[in-house]
Amino acid sequence: QSVLTQPPSVSAAPGQKVTISCSGSSSNIGNNYVSWYQQLPGTAPKLLIYENNKRPSGIPDRFSGSKSGTSVTLGITGLQTGDEADYYCGTWDSSLSVVVFGGGTKLTVL
Amino acid sequence: EVQLVESGGGLVQPGGSLRLSCAASGFTFSKYWMSWVRQAPGKGLEWVANIKQDGSEKYYVDSVKGRFTISKDNAKNSLYLQMNSLRAEDTAIYYCARKGYKFDYWGQGTLVTVSS
Numbered sequence: 633q634s635v636l637t638q639p640p641s642v643s644a645a646p647g648q649k650v651t652i653s654c655s656g657s658s659s660n661i662g663n664n665y666v667s668w669y670q671q672l673p674g675t676a677p678k679l680l681i682y683e684n685n686k687r688p689s690g691i692p693d694r695f696s697g698s699k700s701g702t703s704v705t706l707g708i709t710g711l712q713t714g715d716e717a718d719y720y721c722g723t724w725d726s727s728l729s730v731v732v733f734g735g736g737t738k739l740t741v742l
Numbered sequence: 743e744v745q746l747v748e749s750g751g752g753l754v755q756p757g758g759s760l761r762l763s764c765a766a767s768g769f770t771f772s773k774y775w776m777s778w779v780r781q782a783p784g785k786g787l788e789w790v791a792n793i794k795q796d797g798s799e800k801y802y803v804d805s806v807k808g809r810f811t812i813s814k815d816n817a818k819n820s821l822y823l824q825m826n827s828l829r830a831e832d833t834a835i836y837y838c839a840r841k842g843y844k845f846d847y848w849g850q851g852t853l854v855t856v857s858s
């Protein structure tokens with residue numbers, strides 16, 4: 633049981649848009665920055681979004697992040713087959729003094 | 743170019759020990775928090791531990807407290823994870839990651855298998 637809650641899977645057609653939600657509490661998402669990670673099959677995770685909505689250099693603007701209260705959302709537009717991956721949200725939990733991740737969401741591009 | 747290269751994984755019996763290493767390059771290692779994150783086969787990411795720039799602060803997930811020790815040698819640009827009293831549930835790929843929780847770079851991982 634993960635501290636942060638994500639849907640196990642989402643799917644959409646190529647070219648379409650998809651959103652992935654991540655919900656937590658005031659001790660984690662509510663008061664700390666959230667990052668999103670993309671893990672392509674058989675590879676290490678890669679930072680996709682940091683500080684809720686910032687993109688590292690090299691990440692296309694098809695990827696976006698937003699935050700509202702104790703939830704964050706990852707948006708991906710113009711879906712490509714190469715976007716098929718597992719996506720994880722993560723942040724610091726100030727009450728537990730640990731890093732917490734969501735359980736991960738598997739994106740399928742139909 | 744930032745690079746993180748883990749080593750030290752392998753097969754170990756329950757109750758045994760293993761020491762993982764992470765060689766860092768391409769950035770000023772002494773200026774960064776560093777972390778270990780693991781992923782059991784077919785499962786999600788689980789943070790294991792992190793350590794402050796100078797090693798003065800360390801944090802661990804409850805399941806490894808008292809068994810694992812994170813350390814860093816800034817002179818050698820290296821991060822370590824000493825794992826003792828290993829259990830089957832510690833079987834995972836262990837990733838070294840830069841920063842305390844906003845992990846901006848990851849290594850390729852090293853597989854630890856705990857089995858008799």
